[in-house]
Amino acid sequence: MRYVYMNRFSNVISVFLVLVFASPVFAAPEVGKPAPEFAMQDTEGNDVSLTELRGKTVVLEWFNDGCPYVRKHYGSNNMQALQNEAVADGVVWVTVISSAPGKQGYVTAEEGNALTAKHGASPTHLLLDPEGTLGKAYDARTTPHMYIIDPKGELVYMGGIDDKPTANPADIDGANNYVRSALAELKSGTSITSPTTRPYGCSVKYSS
Known part of the structure; x- marks a missing residue:
């Protein structure tokens, strides 16, 4: 009887260890530390890696x-204006979609490119992350x-993106756009006033 119990206990421990070590473990990203590396293809088939982007500011x-x-900032053209300003200043802007198949926001490469055109957006790259690997690495x-x-x-x-955590486009006027301010401070060589703020919006639609 003791042998059966120990055998079952060993099986449980083995399953637990498999589950723990089979799942990727990501350290939470920290301001002031190296950003998590990534290497992917964008929706146009271009290779994109953080290593190759060294020397450039990346959003x-x-x-x-x-x-x-998201519609608040795209429907008002607020996000597109910020993208245009940043890209014109040499910033590499990377838009990431981490929605899993069957979840809200999931798109194919063709659908993603069509959305970019529809919104008049101008990211440097659009990355699809349906498995959530990049999103979880950044704790998005x-x-x-x-x-x-x-x-x-x-x-x-x-x-x-700013200090008005609502879905109302009327709240964009008068908001402190943290991203715009941080980019300006980074360019000028001054310390970033608010390096970490509370994100707001819909939850990222990971598979689990």
Whole structure:
């Protein structure tokens, strides 16, 4: 009887260890530390890696077209204006869709490119992350969730796009756009006033 009990106990432990070590474990990203590396293809088939982007400022933006908070910033042209300003200043803007198949916001490459054209958006790259690997590496929790990586590859900002956590476009006027401010401070060489803020929006629609 004792042998049967021990055998079952060993089986339980074995299953537990398999589940623990089979799942990727990500350290939470920290401002002031190297940003999590990634290497993927964008929706145009171009290779995109953080290593190759070293020397440039990079913005990561998590996107879900079905989210009312995302629609707030795209329907008002607020996000597109910020993209245009950043890209014109040499920033690499990477929009990321981490919605899993069957979940709100999931798109194919063709559908993603069509959405970019429909919104008149101008990201440098659109990355699809249906398995959630990139999103979980960055601990992306909301759409939008914004990150800024400096030319040295360090994470210098993560959080919300601004300080008005609503889905109402009327609240954009007068809001403190954290991303715009952080980019300006990074360019001028001054310390970023608010390097970490609370992200707001819809939850990222991971598979689990």
